[in-house]
Amino acid sequence: MKDSLCSAGRLKRRLLVGDSEGTNRWRISPARLQAFKVLERIENNKSYSSILLARAEKELSRLDRALCHELCLGVLRRKLLLDKIIEKLTFKKPLDLEVKIILRLGIYQLAFLNKIPRYAVVNEAVEMATWIGKRKAKGLVNSVLRRFDPKNDFPSKCNDELDRVSIETSHPRFLIERWIKQFGFEQTIELANANNTTPPLEFRFTAKTSDDTKSRASEFTVKELLELAEKGEIYFQERASQRIAEALKLSENESFLDVCCAPGSKFTLVSHLASEDFSGLFVGGDFFLKRLRTVRDNCERLGVKNYHLVAYDAQNCLPFADETFDVILLDAPCSGTGTIRSNPEIRYFLREEDFQGLSRKQSAMLREAARVLKKGGRLLYSTCSLEQEENEDVVNKFLNERPEFSIASIPNLEQFRTDEGFFRTFPHRDNMNGFFIAFLRKK
Numbered sequence: 001m002k003d004s005l006c007s008a009g010r011l012k013r014r015l016l017v018g019d020s021e022g023t024n025r026w027r028i029s030p031a032r033l034q035a036f037k038v039l040e041r042i043e044n045n046k047s048y049s050s051i052l053l054a055r056a057e058k059e060l061s062r063l064d065r066a067l068c069h070e071l072c073l074g075v076l077r078r079k080l081l082l083d084k085i086i087e088k089l090t091f092k093k094p095l096d097l098e099v100k101i102i103l104r105l106g107i108y109q110l111a112f113l114n115k116i117p118r119y120a121v122v123n124e125a126v127e128m129a130t131w132i133g134k135r136k137a138k139g140l141v142n143s144v145l146r147r148f149d150p151k152n153d154f155p156s157k158c159n160d161e162l163d164r165v166s167i168e169t170s171h172p173r174f175l176i177e178r179w180i181k182q183f184g185f186e187q188t189i190e191l192a193n194a195n196n197t198t199p200p201l202e203f204r205f206t207a208k209t210s211d212d213t214k215s216r217a218s219e220f221t222v223k224e225l226l227e228l229a230e231k232g233e234i235y236f237q238e239r240a241s242q243r244i245a246e247a248l249k250l251s252e253n254e255s256f257l258d259v260c261c262a263p264g265s266k267f268t269l270v271s272h273l274a275s276e277d278f279s280g281l282f283v284g285g286d287f288f289l290k291r292l293r294t295v296r297d298n299c300e301r302l303g304v305k306n307y308h309l310v311a312y313d314a315q316n317c318l319p320f321a322d323e324t325f326d327v328i329l330l331d332a333p334c335s336g337t338g339t340i341r342s343n344p345e346i347r348y349f350l351r352e353e354d355f356q357g358l359s360r361k362q363s364a365m366l367r368e369a370a371r372v373l374k375k376g377g378r379l380l381y382s383t384c385s386l387e388q389e390e391n392e393d394v395v396n397k398f399l400n401e402r403p404e405f406s407i408a409s410i411p412n413l414e415q416f417r418t419d420e421g422f423f424r425t426f427p428h429r430d431n432m433n434g435f436f437i438a439f440l441r442k443k
Contacts, residue, residue: 032067046349077196078108098134191428203234204242239432241435251278255374259329259365289311327377328378328379342433356389386426404442405441416430
């Protein structure tokens with residue numbers, strides 16, 4: 001017990017002090033050190049990789065940033081498979097989380113990154129076991145990684161076909177089961193495999209984009225794109241997310257509400273695409289003031305003007321009179337299963353019981369949004385979820401309760417139209433995040 005308490009204390013201290021102690025004293029590369037820290041925080045705090053990587057990469061060189069990014073996302077995309085291999089090589093011996101993360105990192109490099117020498121992977125993994133205060137695990141780490149054979153140690157025996165798919169694609173079994181019921185077996189395999197690929201880096205222009213930047217958009221390096229984003233000349237935004245905002249072009253005097261506007265991606269794009277003489281009321285809201293500050297910062301950086309931000313609880317009561325707005329966007333909080341390709345850790349955070357709770361919240365928000373929509377107005381409901389409970393079920397229940405609303409078309413999204421008149425995108429079919437869109441009109 002004393003040894004474990006001391007180890008935990010040393011680990012906490014080393015996670016806080018930064019790179020110097022790990023890289024100088026323990027001879028661990030900065031990329032692997034930061035990858036360990038990020039993965040440990042995701043496991044313990046349910047943090048998001050995109051946020052943690054953005055912070056970690058500020059301390060790394062260009063080459064180390066690339067390796068850290070690859071290690072973190074690679075381990076997250078293959079976690080269940082890696083754990084199955086670790087079980088086999090350790091004979092299902094119970095392991096501390098920190099030791100398991102070291103083994104995941106090591107096996108991922110040996111199995112999927114052919115350019116890294118085995119001795120470098122093994123030696124640094126052993127050093128890392130010492131660094132986290134797990135000296136007794138050094139022998140195990142060394143033995144497991146030296147014995148691992150990519151040709152023979154991938155799991156071959158599974159309980160059944162669903163178990164095999166779950167392990168090979170590293171998706172929880174319950175997700176595989178529900179997707180098979182909704183989309184069929186073959187589509188589920190394609191979807192799960194697509195979730196383990198790297199999405200394209202996509203961006204859009206803003207009100208600040210110069211003609212020179214527009215003309216040279218395809219020529220910029222990643223470093224140059226990051227610099228342009230800092231200046232507000234471009235904004236990184238996934239293509240399906242852009243399509244939602246593009247469906248809401250505002251006329252001169254229309255009033256607009258983005259019910260859940262943080263972090264401001266769609267809010268700022270709707271503003272950018274509004275008619276040049278637009279002078280209507282332009283409002284965005286969110287529950288958390290911190291998130292609204294992010295929206296404000298993005299608006300200022302991207303050149304958005306004449307907007308209003310309001311803090312409220314959209315689930316219980318929007319602070320507006322009935323029939324206030326001509327156009328409303330409700331991009332509802334959701335499970336995010338359509339964005340697993342971009343946020344691989346999401347799959348491990350979810351539980352089967354989560355979806356019904358989310359559905360109730362989304363229904364409450366949709367009812368409130370409908371209350372403040374003018375007659376003749378347009379309401380776009382969207383999620384980045386693939387789940388029927390959060391999408392068709394929410395909207396169909398709403399339409400049954402509110403006969404004055406009807407489904408409307410979106411001409412530029414017809415290729416994504418479903419038989420019910422809604423719109424869906426999929427990572428495996430469309431090479432973009434999975435979104436659901438329902439476009440409604442109020443009589």
